[in-house]
Amino acid sequence: MNITQEKIDNLNTVVKVSIKPEDYRDRVEKAIKVQAKKAKLPGFRPGMVPSAHIKKMYGKSILVDEINNLLNDSLTNYITESKLDVLGQPLPKVDESKEFNWDYNDDFEFDYEIGLAPEFELDFSSADKLVYYNIQADEETLQSRIKNLRKSYGKMSNPEVSSDDDVLYAQLAQLSPDGSVFEDGINSTASVRLDQIKDEEIKKSLTGLKKDDVVELDVQKAFDGDAFQISKLLNISEEDARELKSKFSLTVKNVNRLEEADLDQEFFDKLFGAGVVTSEEEFVEKIRAEIESMMAQNADQKLHNDIVKFGLEKFQLELPDDFLKRWLKATNQNLTDDELEKGYDDFARNLRWTLIENKVITANSLEIKYEDVFETAKQRLDAQFKMYSPQALPEDQLAQYTVQFLQNKENANKIFEEVKTAKVLDFLKTVVTLDKQDIEYSKFLELN
Known part of the structure; x- marks a missing residue:
């Protein structure tokens, strides 16, 4: 077998895979023998079907399968060994001039288009300055929250x-x-x-x-x-x-x-547990702290959005756009040309940031551990349960729900991406210069 690469430019390459009969004959013969042992055909005892009979009946389809398996294995190994930073998946180039007999003596040649990630140097530094807001609960927001809580228990x-x-x-x-x-x-x-x-x-x-x-x-x-x-x-x-x-x-x-419920000890105990809060002043400060804790998440989200915008402008990454559009069409058969054109800019923007994010992680050996994913998922579930009942779930029951939640692949991927985003943001907070500014929540909302 021979694999060569023909580089088109910095973002596009073509990999050629040449396969000769000696590369696939043993694989095909082995697959035929395996099939013969499994086959159940009229006139033959189970496991006693002659290989020649299987070859005559199913040989061509077995040959096609084994060529495909050989192609996939060899192409994957080549990409790994050559350290190609691939975007999407290799796309086979259709060449109608090539015809194969599929008679166990063919020389096969297949060409694959590959889109490559752009090379760039990561240089976030203290020279990069961004605003980081310390959001403070204004009186209107505070009183609105207190009113809603009093009504919930009224x-x-x-x-x-x-x-x-x-x-x-x-x-x-x-x-x-x-x-x-x-x-x-x-x-x-x-x-x-x-x-x-x-x-x-x-x-x-x-x-x-x-x-x-x-x-x-x-x-x-x-x-x-x-x-x-x-x-x-x-x-x-x-x-x-x-x-x-x-x-x-x-x-x-x-x-x-x-x-509205009265601001009395019975109300405080229902909200926070017996004796945790014992006065109206303590209650107000407790609510203020909870609001500002939630607002800190809003501040982080704003900073994340600003860093994404700043990073995309700073690095100006080029992508193999034509290849990626063909790949999206090939892997999403129901995607129309109009949908592709309307959605491609957002796709490309997210892909560029993912490349930057991944480079931050690899260049700085950031780890995303299962414990982090589990804890984040548990916090999200806890917050959901508290929307329906202020009474906290027992820790062991919450942990059990979290395990079940993460068994769903889509849920696990979503939380993994959330943790990954937080890891990168926390790291970049220590690298860029943050201009910390106090701001009231009502004013903060005007920024978005």
């Missing part, structure tokens, strides 16, 4: 008249253009949360209502065209919600109000 009441933050339990009926109820139209019983109404004028029209009051509601305007919320409210598909033009009559069945 008591339900049924006032006679609705106000800003109430929930209207109501009957919604679709209206015809003339204002009458549309026969066989959409009819839904739903809870309308006034704090989710986007339009202030509509929100005002829904306050001061009593049981059995009827008002007209423009759901598209009320929810600012949010198809998801409208679909849930009316029990229809999101597609239908997007196309919906009708207005609705809203008949109040009941007014529900969630009264």
